[in-house]
Every structure is written in C-alpha cells, then in structure tokens.
Amino acid sequence: MSLIHKTFPKFKVVVDREKCKKCTRCVNGCTFGVLSFNGERIIADNEKCVDCQRCAVYCPAEAITIENYPIVYSPHGTYTERIRKIDWFQSSTGGVLLASTGTDLPYPVIFDDIVLDACQVTNPSIDPLREPVETKVFLGSKPAKLDFDVDPDDENNITMRTRYPPNFEMSMPLMIGHMSLGSISFNACMSIYKAVSELGIVAGSGEGGLNEAFYPYKNHLITEIASGRFGVDLNYLQGVAGLEIKIGQGAKPGHGGHLPGEKVTQLISETRMIPKFSDALSPYPHHDIYSIEDLQQLISALKEATRYKIPIGVKIAAVHNVAPIASGIVRAGADFITIDGFRGGTGSAPRIIRDHVGIPIEVAIASVDERLRSEGIREKVTLIAGGSIRYSADLIKAIALGADICMVAMPVLLAMGCRFCQQCHTGNCSWGIATQRPDLVKRLDVDISVQRIKNLFHAWNEELKEIMGAMGIDSVESLRSNRDRLRYLGPNPHIADVLGIKHVGE
Amino acid sequence: MQKLLDNIIINEAENSVEIDAAPDRIPLKYKIVNEEIHRAIDEGYKTIILTNVAGQRFIGAALGGSDIEIKIHGTPGNDLGIFMDGPTIEVFGNCEDQCGNTMNGGKIIIHGAARDVAGLSARGGTIFARGDCGYRCGVHMKQYQNKRPVLVFGGRVRQFFGEYMAGGVLIALGLDIKEDGSFTKIENFPIAGSSIGTGIHGGKIFFARACNEIPEENLGIGAKVSDLDEADHQELDAVLDDFCAAFSINASEIKNMPFCKVTAVSKRPFAHNYCSKML
Numbered sequence: 001m002s003l004i005h006k007t008f009p010k011f012k013v014v015v016d017r018e019k020c021k022k023c024t025r026c027v028n029g030c031t032f033g034v035l036s037f038n039g040e041r042i043i044a045d046n047e048k049c050v051d052c053q054r055c056a057v058y059c060p061a062e063a064i065t066i067e068n069y070p071i072v073y074s075p076h077g078t079y080t081e082r083i084r085k086i087d088w089f090q091s092s093t094g095g096v097l098l099a100s101t102g103t104d105l106p107y108p109v110i111f112d113d114i115v116l117d118a119c120q121v122t123n124p125s126i127d128p129l130r131e132p133v134e135t136k137v138f139l140g141s142k143p144a145k146l147d148f149d150v151d152p153d154d155e156n157n158i159t160m161r162t163r164y165p166p167n168f169e170m171s172m173p174l175m176i177g178h179m180s181l182g183s184i185s186f187n188a189c190m191s192i193y194k195a196v197s198e199l200g201i202v203a204g205s206g207e208g209g210l211n212e213a214f215y216p217y218k219n220h221l222i223t224e225i226a227s228g229r230f231g232v233d234l235n236y237l238q239g240v241a242g243l244e245i246k247i248g249q250g251a252k253p254g255h256g257g258h259l260p261g262e263k264v265t266q267l268i269s270e271t272r273m274i275p276k277f278s279d280a281l282s283p284y285p286h287h288d289i290y291s292i293e294d295l296q297q298l299i300s301a302l303k304e305a306t307r308y309k310i311p312i313g314v315k316i317a318a319v320h321n322v323a324p325i326a327s328g329i330v331r332a333g334a335d336f337i338t339i340d341g342f343r344g345g346t347g348s349a350p351r352i353i354r355d356h357v358g359i360p361i362e363v364a365i366a367s368v369d370e371r372l373r374s375e376g377i378r379e380k381v382t383l384i385a386g387g388s389i390r391y392s393a394d395l396i397k398a399i400a401l402g403a404d405i406c407m408v409a410m411p412v413l414l415a416m417g418c419r420f421c422q423q424c425h426t427g428n429c430s431w432g433i434a435t436q437r438p439d440l441v442k443r444l445d446v447d448i449s450v451q452r453i454k455n456l457f458h459a460w461n462e463e464l465k466e467i468m469g470a471m472g473i474d475s476v477e478s479l480r481s482n483r484d485r486l487r488y489l490g491p492n493p494h495i496a497d498v499l500g501i502k503h504v505g506e
Numbered sequence: 507m508q509k510l511l512d513n514i515i516i517n518e519a520e521n522s523v524e525i526d527a528a529p530d531r532i533p534l535k536y537k538i539v540n541e542e543i544h545r546a547i548d549e550g551y552k553t554i555i556l557t558n559v560a561g562q563r564f565i566g567a568a569l570g571g572s573d574i575e576i577k578i579h580g581t582p583g584n585d586l587g588i589f590m591d592g593p594t595i596e597v598f599g600n601c602e603d604q605c606g607n608t609m610n611g612g613k614i615i616i617h618g619a620a621r622d623v624a625g626l627s628a629r630g631g632t633i634f635a636r637g638d639c640g641y642r643c644g645v646h647m648k649q650y651q652n653k654r655p656v657l658v659f660g661g662r663v664r665q666f667f668g669e670y671m672a673g674g675v676l677i678a679l680g681l682d683i684k685e686d687g688s689f690t691k692i693e694n695f696p697i698a699g700s701s702i703g704t705g706i707h708g709g710k711i712f713f714a715r716a717c718n719e720i721p722e723e724n725l726g727i728g729a730k731v732s733d734l735d736e737a738d739h740q741e742l743d744a745v746l747d748d749f750c751a752a753f754s755i756n757a758s759e760i761k762n763m764p765f766c767k768v769t770a771v772s773k774r775p776f777a778h779n780y781c782s783k784m785l
Binding site: 009010011050082085086089090093095096097098099227228229232233234237238258260261269273274275278279281283287288297300301304305306307350425426 | 536537540544563564567568570584585588589591603604607608610623626627629642645646648649650653669670672673705707708773774776777778779780781782783784785
C-alpha cells in the first residue's frame with residue numbers, strides 16, 4: 001500500500017508529430033526532466049511540467065504547445081482544485097509547502113481601483129518632451145530646516161551650518177529590489193548591478209553577501225544586514241550606496257530564511273562566507289533587536305561603522321501595525337525605510353506565509369505616510385515602497401500615495417526572460433535566472449539583459465513624465481503624497497477613506 | 507595629534523594615546539570617544555588607552571588592523587568591537603551586551619564578565635572573558651575557511667548558549683577565577699542554563715564538566731552531548747593555553763579537568779521539513 005495517492009498533472013506538453021524534426025533541442029532545454037527522446041519521438045512526463053515554456057520558445061519547428069491537463073475536477077466553490085491538491089499532497093509528504101514569487105491567489109489589487117487626475121482648462125499641462133520634468137530623487141534623510149552663518153565682516157560670505165545628512169542621488173524614483181546571489185544566478189545579479197550603475201539608480205544586494213566580482217558596482221548597491229549576517233564584513237559595509245537592516249520581507253513577514261545545503265555551491269560559499277553544502281539558516285528575529293531601542297542601537301552601530309557617510313535604512317514587511325512601527329523606525333534614526341507589501345516576491349518561502357500574511361502595499365504606504373506627516377517626521381526618511389509594483393501605473397500611484405521611491409523586482413526578472421512559472425525555489429530555472437547550475441546560468445546573456453532592464457526602466461520613467469506632464473507637475477517630489485490627484489473607483493469606499501483619497505465624483 | 511579636548515595624553519615614545527572618556531567625571535558621548543579613536547588611528551598611533559569608560563557604545567566598531575591595540579579601563583557599552591576585523595581590545599572591567607557582534611577577526615580579552623549575546627554571528631576572532639557571560643552567547647556563530655571564532659568564558663553561562671550555532675568553538679569552564687589566576691570550581695549552580703545549542707548545525711561547545719553533569723533536558727533541539735576525541739583535546743588544549751596565558755592561570759590544572767562537548771545531531775536539522783508541488 002502506498003502513501004502516495006495518484007493525482008493528475010497540471011499541464012500537458014503536446015508535440016505536433018507532423019512538425020517535429022526530432023532535433024531534441026527541447027529535451028536539452030528542459031530542466032525539469034519532462035522531455036526525453038526514445039529514439040523515435042519526443043515523449044513527455046507531464047507530471048513534472050511547470051510551464052516554463054523553454055521547449056516551446058526554442059522549438060525551431062514550433063511543434064510544441066503546452067495545455068492545461070484535460071481533467072475536470074468536480075466543481076466546488078469551497079474545496080477548489082487548489083485546496084484539494086494541497087490536502088492530498090500534504091497527506092503524502094507531511095511537509096511545509098514551499099513556493100516562490102509573490103502570492104498567486106487572486107487578491108484584489110487596489111492600484112487597479114485608483115484613477116489619476118489631469119489638467120483641463122484651469123491649469124496648464126506640461127509637454128515633458130520639450131519642457132523640463134524632473135524625476136530625480138535623493139535617497140536619505142532631509143533636514144527639517146537649513147541654518148546658515150553669515151560672516152559679520154562680509155555679508156556675502158554665507159556658509160551652511162546644518163550638517164546635511166548623507167543622500168544618494170538617483171536619476172529616477174526606482175530601485176531594483178533585494179535578490180541575493182543564491183536566490184538568483186550570478187549572471188542575473190551581474191545584469192542587475194550593471195544596469196543600475198548605468199541607469200544611475202540603486203539595487204539591493206539581498207542578504208547573501210557580495211561576491212568580489214560585484215565590488216566594482218557596489219557604489220550603486222544597498223547591502224543588506226539580515227539576521228543571518230551572511231557575508232557581512234568591512235567590504236560589505238563600506239563604500240556602498242546605502243546599508244539596510246532587513247527585518248522583514250513582504251512574502252514572508254516574521255519568517256527567517258533557509259538556504260538548503262545543496263544550493264551552497266562554491267560560488268555561494270565564497271559569497272556568504274560559509275562552508276560548501278552547509279545549510280544557511282537565517283534566524284527569525286535579529287538576536288540583537290527585540291525592541292525599537294535595540295534597532296536604534298544597530299542603526300547607530302552601522303552609522304559608526306561607516307562613519308556617517310552613507311544612509312542607513314530598515315526594511316520591514318507591510319503588516320497590520322506598520323504605521324506605528326515605521327514611526328518608531330524613524331525615531332530610531334533610520335535614513336530610509338523600505339516597506340515590502342504582502343504581494344511581494346521571494347526565491348523561496350513557506351506558501352502558507354506568502355499567501356496569507358501581511359497587508360497590501362497600497363494601504364501600508366498611505367498609512368505610513370499619513371502617520372509620519374501627522375507626527376512631523378516625514379522628511380526625516382525616504383520611503384521606499386515595494387511588493388507588486390508591476391508597471392509604471394503602480395509606480396505613479398504608489399508615489400502619489402506617499403512613496404519617494406518604488407522598489408521593483410519581478411518586472412526586472414521578466415525583462416531578463418522569466419516566464420513566471422513560479423519554481424524559483426527548485427533551483428531549476430531553465431532561463432538561467434533563479435538557478436545556480438553553471439550550465440543553466442550561462443543561458444542568460446548579461447549584455448542583452450542589461451539593455452532590456454535599461455529599456456524597461458527608461459520606458460517607465462518616460463511614462464511617469466507623461467503623467468506628471470498631464471497633471472501639470474514638473475518635479476516628482478511634488479507628485480509625492482499628492483493624494484488629491486487620485487480618486488477611488490472600486491468596490492469598497494472604505495478603502496478610499498483608509499488611503500486618504502476621495503471617491504470619484506467627489 | 508591635535509588635542510581637540512584636553513582629555514588626551516600622547517606618548518610618542520610608546521606610540522600611544524590615552525583618552526579620558528569621562529573628563530571631570532562626566533562621561534563623553536560615544537560619538538566623541540569613537541571619533542577620537544579614529545583620529546588617533548588615522549594619525550598612526552597603534553595603542554589607544556581609554557580610561558574612565560562608562561557605557562560608551564560601539565568602541566572599535568568596524569576597525570581593521572591587527573597591529574591596533576585598545577585598552578579599556580572601566581565598563582564599555584554595548585556592541586564593543588562590532589564588525590571588528592583585526593585589533594586587540596583588552597577590557598579591565600566588565601562588558602555590556604553583544605561584545606564582538608558580527609566580528610570577523612581580532613581579539614577581545616575581558617578581565618571580568620561578558621553580558622548577553624556576546625559573539626553574536628561572529629565569523630572569526632577571539633573573545634576571552636575571565637568571568638561569566640549572559641544569555642544567548644555565541645548565537646549563530648559561523649566559520650569559513652581559516653576563520654573560526656573562539657569564545658571562552660571562565661565562569662558559567664546562561665540559557666541558549668550557542669543557539670543556531672553553525673561553526674566555531676564555544677567554551678565554558680564553570681570556574682570562579684580570581685584576579686591572581688587562582689580558581690575554584692563553581693559547585694552551587696549549573697555551568698549552563700537550558701536550551702544549550704538549540705538549532706545547532708555546526709561548530710563545537712566544550713564544557714569543563716563530565717557528560718553526566720550536563721542534564722539531557724538542558725540540551726536544545728538538535729544538540730547532543732558526548733566525550734571528547736583526540737582531535738577535540740588537541741584543539742581545546744591549544745585554546746586553553748591562550749586563555750590561561752591571558753589571565754595568568756595554571757593551564758595544566760584546567761586541562762586536567764573532565765570535559766564534554768555539545769555538537770549537532772545533524773548538519774541538516776530541518777532538511778525534511780519542506781516540500782513543493784504544482785498546485
């Protein structure tokens with residue numbers, strides 16, 4: 001008697017025998033062990049197919065299609081196909097289910113319920129192609145006021161007394177989110193770091209250390225101090241664009257990390273500075289941070305360690321009490337706060353946390369912005385929002401809700417060729433993005449990826465300018481928290497109240 | 507070195523700078539003390555003596571240079587030697603929390619007790635304390651290539667000693683060691699609190715006690731206690747020689763005590779907890 005009950009595959013690979021030239025390119029391309037060639041024809045083990053589309057894209061004869069497996073699950077609104085599969089599978093394994101990317105559950109996206117304003121008659125719009133529309137932003141704390149000294153002997157000799165806090169100049173209000181070497185491949189990291197250096201923005205290092213090969217780009221990187229403190233040494237702390245204490249991640253608030261030993265290859269071992277094939281466990285909390293006062297201590301330690309030359313930030317997941325927590329973080333001395341919404345992605349997290357814990361970024365950013373404003377401390381921090389910023393519309397709406405900068409990750413992976421099969425945690429990425437297998441990593445062309453990422457961000461920035469021009473706004477700093485330019489057009493007007501925006505027609 | 511404050515005594519012959527951290531008995535802010543240390547090092551001084559230290563934090567933070575020596579008289583504050591990579595810090599007094607936090611290299615010698623979370627996430631370097639330590643010391647220590655952190659406490663240690671431990675060496679002797687190096691065994695209290703090495707998946711913890719003196723219920727998840735083998739003895743003896751030299755203790759007497767070790771049951775304690783499936 002077997003513990004494993006027979007279930008059916010999710011997808012079905014269909015090979016058109018007429019068109020197939022039996023070149024076996026699909027077999028070599030498949031990294032999930034689905035396809036094989038038996039001497040006569042290509043055969044598919046459908047159970048293993050994840051719909052990464054590598055075979056279909058690279059079939060020179062266009063002979064491959066991938067379909068939903070033709071089995072009907074007796075319809076039931078409560079015990080859906082998904083729920084049934086979870087219960088069946090966990091009965092077989094007894095394990096905690098892992099998943100990657102952001103949640104696949106169809107939660108409503110509040111961004112899609114918000115519409116933007118434009119100028120008509122009473123104030124002029126701006127043509128962004130022919131007039132200056134500024135999207136430059138500065139990452140770091142801003143002083144509430146500036147004090148000057150006037151030379152008593154020469155009133156034209158004025159010097160600024162205020163010590164301006166360290167700020168990092170960015171060409172557009174966008175950064176690439178934290179994805180460590182380990183969660184993504186060497187070539188993917190290299191593409192991201194080169195792209196941000198050329199774009200004049202920043203990327204996050206993730207919590208897995210920084211490989212020596214990336215040192216030339218580190219002045220455009222925010223390195224991350226997480227509970228595991230992997231790869232944290234003087235090179236990692238000094239000479240970077242910023243330092244971030246990672247408390248939480250949108251996809252897994254309150255959870256630690258677990259990089260299984262089999263993924264700790266030579267490259268990962270060098271970068272995280274742990275022995276090969278040993279498990280890399282990140283404790284759930286930082287064991288030196290149990291309170292806001294403790295957080296203040298680590299922020300101060302990092303400022304001491306970098307001699308007050310770079311901004312120090314804190315990343316938290318968007319959870320129920322995010323606003324007072326953010327207020328505490330500002331008071332603890334952070335120069336920037338990164339808030340990661342619950343639809344944010346991951347290279348690997350327990351599905352139960354990814355799918356059910358946290359709140360949407362739209363609400364988090366609005367409530368944090370409102371709270372910091374009401375306490376008069378908003379300008380002390382740069383607010384970075386991430387967790388499902390999918391395209392430029394989300395960027396624009398997030399800024400108008402109160403974010404200074406948006407953090408983007410999944411669209412960057414899409415730019416590099418990701419097909420969103422959501423199997424990053426398996427390490428088998430057939431596109432060379434979320435894998436450590438050298439034969440797969442080299443499938444990702446760095447130069448092409450750099451250009452595609454740059455194209456994407458350029459397009460978003462241009463669209464941001466188009467919208468700002470239409471609104472008659474010439475600086476993105478004037479769009480920030482400008483909620484009067486938003487209206488709510490969704491099913492639940494109470495959300496509009498929470499966001500601090502008016503309903504359409506009001 | 508230009509004296510910004512008149513609390514500095516410069517000894518050019520010894521290449522040292524002495525800084526009074528509490529001139530007129532008013533403790534200076536940590537920023538000022540640490541900036542003075544940076545200035546002295548930037549100007550080439552190798553020995554820095556701090557007197558009247560009263561809780562100033564982050565002393566030695568992210569300092570490099572194995573030829574740098576910092577001597578502290580008083581009680582340094584939290585995060586002594588955080589991110590440090592090379593220098594030697596000697597404390598004539600007790601330490602507060604988290605000394606040697608995320609240390610990469612160097613030495614902290616404490617002529618007194620260390621408090622909670624000493625050696626948190628250390629990847630290298632040495633901490634020797636003559637006295638006790640607090641809770642969660644050596645949590646998540648790791649090791650890499652020739653980097654192997656070593657923490658030795660002469661006294662007893664509290665709960666969660668070596669939690670999440672991934673590498674390095676932790677030693678507790680359970681002794682009451684006097685300033686002159688004489689010592690007696692602490693009999694009335696256990697050498698360690700509960701949850702020893704909980705989540706341990708690498709490294710070694712040594713106690714100067716026989717196996718049967720470490721109660722089973724005090725071991726954490728994934729930890730086991732056993733006798734030492736020959737390689738363990740060699741490793742331990744070398745560390746004990748250094749420790750005893752630092753505090754003028756007769757090393758052979760300590761080395762002759764019974765020792766046991768706590769190590770991981772498995773290098774992959776949670777390997778079978780997870781699974782994945784196309785839904």
